[in-house]
Amino acid sequence: EPEVTQTPSHQVTQMGQEVILRCVPISNHLYFYWYRQILGQKVEFLVSFYNNEISEKSEIFDDQFSVERPDGSNFTLKIRSTKLEDSAMYFCASSEASAGVYTIYFGEGSWLTVV
């Protein structure tokens, strides 16, 4: 079964450092998402990306965050200057665009620890 793959699985970074989380969405999917989950809390939407641009973003997705699709397969989330409160599991997700119901598939996540 096709899957969304994410790297790294776990990253520890110093506060103030830049972090890039990488994702390879499912190949025929056109919508891409980043969600995050702080330990023990619910999954929260960060940003969606379609047709090479951000289509929607939440209030969490401030100027410290950016997303990019640098080539035909990768989708990245950059946190410019990490804060302690950015420590969370970050999930990449993708879905295909179609007229009917389509499913959002999640990757296994990248656990970010900011120290």
Added chain:
Amino acid sequence: QQQVKQSPQSLIVQKGGISIINCAYENTAFDYFPWYQQFPGKGPALLIAIRPDVSEKKEGRFTISFNKSAKQFSLHIMDSQPGDSATYFCAARGAGSARQLTFGSGTQLTVLP
């Protein structure tokens, strides 16, 4: 209005019992209601989903009941097994251009052997 409220926060069920998790929403623009299962350290995995024009959907031991007028939906796990022990999230998909999911707060299910 974008919230999805989920209860209970935790649930303990004996093996073979029925697990019931409830969710409620306010935004009538939501058009798709999936349930995700999440094991520790893993990403959410789609379990079952329903559209608001259907009142019930069953897949194996898992059933979604949907009450459009009450804006509520629930997950029923029949014959619960210890392997079902996980966190379950209900979600609702918006009708906006990106159609992202809004998640409930999660229910930690423990099925005792």
